[in-house]
Amino acid sequence: MAKRSARASVQSAQVGPAEEQEEGGFLAYFARAYPLRTALMIALLILAGLAEGVGLVALLPLVGLVLPNAGGGSSEAPPGATERFFETLGIEPTLGLILTLIVLLMTLRAIAMWLAMRQVGFTAAMVSTRLRQRLIKALTEADWRHFSRQPTGHLTAAVSDQANRSAGAYADSCACAAEAIQGIIYLAVVLVISPLAALLAVVSGAFMAFVFGPFVRRTRNAGKRQAIVMRTIISRLTEVLAAIKPVKAMGQETEVWPLLEHETRAFEETQRQAIVARESAAAFWDPIATLIIAIGLYLALTKTSVPLTELVVLAVVFYRLITKASQVQRRYQAAVLNGHSFGMLMTAVHAAERAREPRVHAGRVPQLGDGITLRGVAVTYGEHQVLSGIDLTIPAGRMTAITGPSGSGKTTLMDVITGLSPVSAGMVSIGGTPLGEVDMGAWRRSIGYVPQEVLLFFDTIRANVALAGTATDEEVEAALKAAGAWSFVRELPGGLDYVVGERGTRISGGQRQRIAIARALVRRPKLLILDEATAGLDTATEAAVLETVLALRPGVTIIAVSHQPAVPAVADRIIEVGGGSARVVSS
Numbered sequence: 001m002a003k004r005s006a007r008a009s010v011q012s013a014q015v016g017p018a019e020e021q022e023e024g025g026f027l028a029y030f031a032r033a034y035p036l037r038t039a040l041m042i043a044l045l046i047l048a049g050l051a052e053g054v055g056l057v058a059l060l061p062l063v064g065l066v067l068p069n070a071g072g073g074s075s076e077a078p079p080g081a082t083e084r085f086f087e088t089l090g091i092e093p094t095l096g097l098i099l100t101l102i103v104l105l106m107t108l109r110a111i112a113m114w115l116a117m118r119q120v121g122f123t124a125a126m127v128s129t130r131l132r133q134r135l136i137k138a139l140t141e142a143d144w145r146h147f148s149r150q151p152t153g154h155l156t157a158a159v160s161d162q163a164n165r166s167a168g169a170y171a172d173s174c175a176c177a178a179e180a181i182q183g184i185i186y187l188a189v190v191l192v193i194s195p196l197a198a199l200l201a202v203v204s205g206a207f208m209a210f211v212f213g214p215f216v217r218r219t220r221n222a223g224k225r226q227a228i229v230m231r232t233i234i235s236r237l238t239e240v241l242a243a244i245k246p247v248k249a250m251g252q253e254t255e256v257w258p259l260l261e262h263e264t265r266a267f268e269e270t271q272r273q274a275i276v277a278r279e280s281a282a283a284f285w286d287p288i289a290t291l292i293i294a295i296g297l298y299l300a301l302t303k304t305s306v307p308l309t310e311l312v313v314l315a316v317v318f319y320r321l322i323t324k325a326s327q328v329q330r331r332y333q334a335a336v337l338n339g340h341s342f343g344m345l346m347t348a349v350h351a352a353e354r355a356r357e358p359r360v361h362a363g364r365v366p367q368l369g370d371g372i373t374l375r376g377v378a379v380t381y382g383e384h385q386v387l388s389g390i391d392l393t394i395p396a397g398r399m400t401a402i403t404g405p406s407g408s409g410k411t412t413l414m415d416v417i418t419g420l421s422p423v424s425a426g427m428v429s430i431g432g433t434p435l436g437e438v439d440m441g442a443w444r445r446s447i448g449y450v451p452q453e454v455l456l457f458f459d460t461i462r463a464n465v466a467l468a469g470t471a472t473d474e475e476v477e478a479a480l481k482a483a484g485a486w487s488f489v490r491e492l493p494g495g496l497d498y499v500v501g502e503r504g505t506r507i508s509g510g511q512r513q514r515i516a517i518a519r520a521l522v523r524r525p526k527l528l529i530l531d532e533a534t535a536g537l538d539t540a541t542e543a544a545v546l547e548t549v550l551a552l553r554p555g556v557t558i559i560a561v562s563h564q565p566a567v568p569a570v571a572d573r574i575i576e577v578g579g580g581s582a583r584v585v586s587s
């Protein structure tokens, strides 16, 4: 089984076409999102490049001063651009002046680079934060079905790994742009000194791009697989850890760990590929660069009459140009390694944005009036028709029990009432107003919902009851009392400050349910939905909780989905769901 799953996970590491769509679009995205910062950064990079370029040109008279006789055949040559520049200013280019000028220009370059790269760092940090926030916001606004269509781990990977990698790709791309801009300025300097050398540089650049193309492609592929494998690792780990208790109880670790081991090995393999591609490219640089310089020197010494002073400067600039080209290539490779993560992240963002719930905060504030009415309601999940032609009324201020066999559609019925599941036919009305016309946000804020599977946060009892709300300790205590939970909470070390552990595993299943009931009650709901909420309670506690809940009538309308006989026994109305329809069996 482990082997089959491991093969499946290899398939999951393949690059899907849907995730290709936005790769490489990250620079355009960042430039569009932060035009001023990007423009400022480019301006600073150009300034840094110019400062260094002018500094290099200033080497010409410096070398001329150090090697006064080095001009060779050029002693008769007209003065170069730098000499003309000093002449225009009416300044004698002395050794001290030129050295000072070079130091100043290099300082200016360092400051401009520092400011530019600071901008890059800040923007990268901001970008990853904004992308995370955009995804989290889109997820909170998405239709809840969006979450059941994909592993939660994919979303966790997007918020953590992919957002970080996107920022890294942005920073590396900017660093690549910085090196490229300086390279272009060096090229301009070379052009001033020797157009032939500039032509050689351009041809060499094209040759290098051709030689290093395969390494870049390998790095890109390794990056794509890295992002996909890491997403699979995060998803699988999240799922395994959530189900770790039964896995350990059934001794299935030996079946589960190989799956993760396989993925981590696959990740290591992608890292190895990326390292090989990077280091191979780096290893090729020296011989190729030496070859180009050798050709350049040969041409300069035998085919041209470049004076020695200019030749020395040309060699320095050419060397710097080659160093820049190597850095451009290195940074570009680093950027493409992470570029795919941006595509995956944006795919997750756009999918969540497309799944946005319509009209959550528009429409009439709902009033329960005489109750909730369903007329001809049908619900389908894909091809599967779960409910059809449902006609029923849930009276306000009463307790309605919903019973029926497992899988008959009771929870789906609750999802229809809360507006979480859209109906494929028919209409749901709240106090006579169609659900589509009510303010869904206001409607849901008036609901207290205790689901079948209670999920507590790794936090205190107080935080788990109040959630993000503003409930006081007194209100939390009152809700815990109403839910039959106060007696055990009082006994816990720290009381309300007791931390319930991962998913509430430091308290019992029944205790978790009571905390969840308190969480619903503290909101003072108009409608309280209990979906198998008392299933884990002993008979006495269930009776006590039901008694408290019943006392909330008529201010609160209660719907209790249950297989427990105690719930229909105290309900004002019983509705049985089965075979896709629902009927009132007792009223």
Ligand SMILES: Nc1ncnc2c1ncn2[C@@H]1O[C@H](COP(=O)(O)OP(=O)(O)OP(=O)(O)O)[C@@H](O)[C@H]1O
Residues within 6 Å of the ligand: 145, 148, 381, 384, 386, 404, 405, 406, 407, 408, 409, 410, 411, 412, 413, 452
């Ligand atoms: N998100 C979903 N996507 C596809 N099918 C779903 C989804 N949720 C529920 N179903 C299907 O709809 C049917 C009804 O499910 P529902 O959870 O409403 O049943 P239930 O009566 O509450 O069951 P139980 O008593 O076991 O909790 C089931 O066949 C289930 O497989």
